[in-house]
Amino acid sequence: MTTIDRTKLKTLQQREESRFLADHPKSAALYNRAQSSLLGGVPMNWMKKWAGAFPVFVKSANLAHITDVDNREYIDLCLGDTGAMTGHSPEIVADVVARRAKEGITLMLPTEDSLWVGEDLKRRFGLPYWQFTLTATDANRFAIRIAREITQRSKILVFHYCYHGTVDESFAALENGVVGPRRGNIGPPVNPAETTRVVEFNDLNVLEDALKHHDVACILAEPAMTNVGIILPEDGFWPAAQELVRRYGSLLIADETHTICAGPGGCTAEWKLNPDMLVFGKAIGSGIPGATFGVSEEVAQRISARIHLEDCDVGGIGGTLAGNALSLAAMRATLEYILTPAAFEHMISLAKRFADAVAENIRAAGLPWNVIRLGARAEYTFASKAPRNGGESAAAADFELERLLHLYALNRGVLLTPFHNMALMCPATTEADIDAHTKVFASAAAELTS
């Protein structure tokens, strides 16, 4: 097995940084100008995490491709970290959104699109009743509130190194087995140890121990973890975990925001899971803000019995723009025409092509890395074996190496998600796009190991 020579890595990083600066004068000028009006020079702080001295500023994006202000073109495998899993601005969604925008955007009244979307979600995921929010974060927060209300329990349970959006309770992690704020948690309202139990994924014993306290309202979980690399559940994990959830009177919220990549009904449909609630955001409206949560018949009855008409607007579940007509129109067009079974077939076969080629190059270079795929999403990790849980995956992280690989790819026209080594396919991604990434990856691996 080859180990990475850190001196070589630094030299390559410096070379790639110089190339980046030379290639992006217009982005550099905009970034400099932004320093005097945007905090940190970016519209949102995580944009600073892109490899390179600054994020490239975008001129336009169409389907699987982005053009920046320096007229450089990119194959986009980041796809807005799943927000643009449909491809950027698919024509039919853009047309529907443009029409809806002229006919009323936010009304505080329902449109027929909401029924169509609710009926489609019911078919995809099997849960009977749906509500709409602007973000997956909100959908998770509201699902947690419902779980707490109907179980009258205070705690939620998450897996170590999960990510579910900016949900306060989920920014908890284990440190030497003790729950506390996750590294980087900015101004936690309370120590998350008060609100949250944290256990490692794929471990039924620790899950049962945590549930035995009878204070867990719900488990908030991605069916496969996708935010610390991809971590697949072991055979039998979910059937047994679901059984434990029921036995100890908790509820399961399946956050399918990323795992929708497994198929039209996410992992829930693919693996025949039976969650009490389900969350789906980001890609649901092709990037127009919108998300949803669905509930089982039992959850619907239990929560309906506790919400009174007079107070239903001030219960902590809502948002003025939630369920707006524009979001629902975008969701309908996306579900009807873009995230179709045929599109998934295409995306999944491309992700296989991506993963097979990366695995082959890892083998050829003798690198102690591996690549894991979940449906239309693939990700490589700097560990020779696929990690079983968040702790193992986080231990394999290598920020320096990750940044070099991302910058190397960006400088050669391929965008990877800035947060980890994720590549996602959209319906318009082509085999040529994947092969372009393979070439870049092979070249980086060869330079690193020569």
Ligand SMILES: Cc1ncc(COP(=O)(O)O)c(C=O)c1O
């Ligand atoms: C699994 C999962 N759930 C929820 C969210 C939150 O989505 P948003 O930031 O759109 O609220 C994310 C964001 O990355 C996510 O990965």
